Amino acid sequence: MKARVTVTLKSGVLDPQGKAIEGALKSLGVEGVASVRQGKVFDIEVPGADRGRAEAALKEAAERLLANTVIEDYRVEIVG
Amino acid sequence: MKSAVLVFPGINRERDMARALRLCAGSDPAMVWHTETALPAGxxxxxxxxxxxxxxxxxxxxxxxxxxxxxxxxxxxxxxGLVLGICNGFQILxxxxxxxxxxxxxxxxxxxxxxxxxxxxxADTPFTRGYDAGQVIRVPVAHGEGNYMADSETIARLEGDGRIVFRYTAPDGALSPDWNMNGSIYAIAGILNERGNVLGMMPHPENHVEDLMGCTDGRGLFAGLGRHFSGRH
Structure with a gap:
């Protein structure tokens, strides 16, 4: 199974990198971008076909390493 | 004082740290590789x-x-046990x-x-007894991620319990956004844990321990730690 863990900054946490990217998009003249927040995506291969088990493993991975839950939220998806 | 310096892949300040411990605290540290599962006895x-x-x-x-x-x-x-984390060590803690x-x-x-x-x-912690409360010291920083942040409850507790041990200030000790170079909340440069035995700080006191370095303001931290343990071994 293919899975994806997405890690994003919690709302309210200052994101200077997102702000810099936002500024660069504006200076490029890209229209219609109000704001940018930067995050991370982890594409993960999971063995077997047990969705519940895969989700539990990915949640553990996110909680214990992939995200710092002081400042970050995460989302786990099985993508196929 | 029996000290141990942890060595992780990609760490590059362990020898400066060992030298500062030897020079200022008279302690020859054990270098402990990250795969070890125990610290040296004592x-x-x-x-x-x-x-x-x-x-x-x-x-x-x-x-x-x-x-x-x-x-x-x-x-x-x-x-x-006392634990000190400098720069990446603070981030690790x-x-x-x-x-x-x-x-x-x-x-x-x-x-x-x-x-x-x-x-x-x-100055009433084992890490800062080599200084006076309110004293301003000059210590180098070298970091890209030193902007300290925590939820407002944690910050209030750190402040209320006096666990903010070092703050970025002007040379005269005044708080100013101009001197809080990385944007840390409350100009935090170093904090203690609740029990007072774990200290993390972004600046590098081990960089200012010899005349050749142009400043010896970092000596107090190591000398103070040495004094804290003197007579116990």
Whole structure:
């Protein structure tokens, strides 16, 4: 199974990198971008076909390493 | 004082740290590789030096914080042992949950490598007894992620309990956004854990311990630690 863990900054946490990217998009003249927040995506291969088990493993991975839950939220998806 | 300096892949300040411990505290540290599962018997002080453990992959200090030796450090801290984390070491302690909060990208986005002025807020800790409360010392910083942040409850507790030990200030000790170079909340440069035996700080006192370095303001930290343990071994 293919899975994806997405890690994003919690709302309210200052994101200077997102702000810099936002500024660069504006200076490029890209229209219609109000704001940018930067995050991370982890594409993960999971063995077997047990969705519940895969989700539990990915949640553990996110909680214990992939995200710092002081400042970050995460989302786990099985993508196929 | 029996000291131990932890060595993680990508750390590069461990030898400076060992030299500062020898010069200022008379302690020849054991260098402890990250795969060890125990600290040397009789260790009094564990130091996590600066550098770029695991290339700062994922988040600064995140991977080192999950290495085998950190379980031993956690047990050591729980039994009251002194733990000092400098720069990447501070980031590792936060990621390991031994200190609250997190060190985010500097507010100005740039890596900052210059001398900082930091005010010693308390002299009644084993780490700061070599200084006077309110004393301003000049200590170099070299980091891209030193912008300390925690939830407002944690910050209020740190402030209320007097656990903010070092703050970035002007040379005269005045708080000013101009001198809080990385944007840390409350100009935090270093904090203590609740029990007072784990200290994390971004500046590098080990860089200012010899005349040749142009400043010896960092000596007090190591000399104070040495005095804290003198007579006990």
């Amino acid at each position: 260790t009094d002080l564990v130091v996590l030096p600066g550098g770029f453990s695991y290339g700062d992959y994922l988040r600064c200090g995140a991977i080192a914080a999950r290495s085998p030796v950190m379980d031993a450090v956690r047990a050591f801290a729980a039994s009251g 936060c990621e390991a949950g031994l200190l609250p909060g997190v060190l985010m990208r500097n507010a100005g986005l740039k890596f900052i490598c210059k001398d900082a002025y930091i005010r010693v807020e308390r």
